[in-house]
Amino acid sequence: MGIKLERVILRHLKMPLVHFFETSFSRTYERDIILVEAVADGVSGWGEVTAGENPYYNEEWTGSIWPLLIDYVVPRIVNASLDSASDVYPRLAHIRGHYMTRGGMEAAVWDLQARLHGNPLWKEIGGGARREIPCGVSIGIQDSVGQLLEKIRTELDAGYQRIKMKIKPGWDVEVIREVRKAFPGILLMADANSAYTLKDTSRLKQLDEFGLMMIEQPLAHDDIIDHAELQAALETPICLDECIRSAHHAEQAIRLKAGRIVNIKLGRVGGFAEAKRVHDVCQANGIPVWCGGMLESGIGRAHNIALSTLPDFVLPGDVSASKRYWKQDIVAPPVEVSPRGTIAISDRPGFGYDLDRDLLERLTVRSKILSRDVLS
Numbered sequence: 001m002g003i004k005l006e007r008v009i010l011r012h013l014k015m016p017l018v019h020f021f022e023t024s025f026s027r028t029y030e031r032d033i034i035l036v037e038a039v040a041d042g043v044s045g046w047g048e049v050t051a052g053e054n055p056y057y058n059e060e061w062t063g064s065i066w067p068l069l070i071d072y073v074v075p076r077i078v079n080a081s082l083d084s085a086s087d088v089y090p091r092l093a094h095i096r097g098h099y100m101t102r103g104g105m106e107a108a109v110w111d112l113q114a115r116l117h118g119n120p121l122w123k124e125i126g127g128g129a130r131r132e133i134p135c136g137v138s139i140g141i142q143d144s145v146g147q148l149l150e151k152i153r154t155e156l157d158a159g160y161q162r163i164k165m166k167i168k169p170g171w172d173v174e175v176i177r178e179v180r181k182a183f184p185g186i187l188l189m190a191d192a193n194s195a196y197t198l199k200d201t202s203r204l205k206q207l208d209e210f211g212l213m214m215i216e217q218p219l220a221h222d223d224i225i226d227h228a229e230l231q232a233a234l235e236t237p238i239c240l241d242e243c244i245r246s247a248h249h250a251e252q253a254i255r256l257k258a259g260r261i262v263n264i265k266l267g268r269v270g271g272f273a274e275a276k277r278v279h280d281v282c283q284a285n286g287i288p289v290w291c292g293g294m295l296e297s298g299i300g301r302a303h304n305i306a307l308s309t310l311p312d313f314v315l316p317g318d319v320s321a322s323k324r325y326w327k328q329d330i331v332a333p334p335v336e337v338s339p340r341g342t343i344a345i346s347d348r349p350g351f352g353y354d355l356d357r358d359l360l361e362r363l364t365v366r367s368k369i370l371s372r373d374v375l376s
């Protein structure tokens, strides 16, 4: 039948975080969330652009997303006759980079297609390998080791299956030693967000004694070759995040043995179609994957849950409960994690949750409606 969009509505929300979140490159107190609503036959599908407030994780930020959607992304989609949601990625492939912006549009059309078919999103994308997904948490850099240990205790008590801690030079070997002393048996991993170079190899080698599940993206955001050299020197598996922006990158990284695990983020690869292709390349090569997080609102969170039902998502991801980030989430009920550290998947059409429309309106700082026949 195909999908003929009537209009696309963009919303910019400001959502204050319950606690600040610090990585090797920045500290975030409030999130700017850009939502994409795609409407056809009176039905709405929802997407979220997962880029940050600053161009530090990748080249995208709130200020780049808005004009790119209006000038380039939405006109190419709202005026198209789409056979299916799979047509969105190739229609936007002429845009270099900016995968998260393209991915926000793409995810909205997948959600819309699922609703038009009366399917849950996980079914529409070919998932369903599990009825509940295993959950871990990502804990940012803290002001003190004591605070970090306290946070880890809280998350373990809440049931989370694995702990990921952010590291950077000066907050690494000694801190992990303290964590291991306090929690010898837990599933533990470290994420460096590109804070090291090959010159740090001997320092990173010291991490081998701690039995980490993996160290995530230790080297440059766009590097594969140095990671291969580092992986050959380390016992700890390297997990690749920032440098895998396509299935082609995943195939190259696997060929060079640059890592043994891949973190798949929906936005980083431009949406569901490419995320599935990255998943398939990894699965065919015996590389396990897990789903990373970008401090998403409930919509992006629900998309991550659907993605995590694909068969090769065998490791606990960063998809966690709404209340870890938000006093009140825009989805209802909020995303909840069971005492054994899992999130149950929903069989309702689309991404599986209701939207809290009143809250959505209250948090919106600007919006724009783009109808069919906008200039392309």
Ligand SMILES: [Mg+2]
Pocket (backbone or CB within 6 Å): 191, 193, 216, 217, 241, 242, 263, 292
């Ligand atoms: Mg990461």
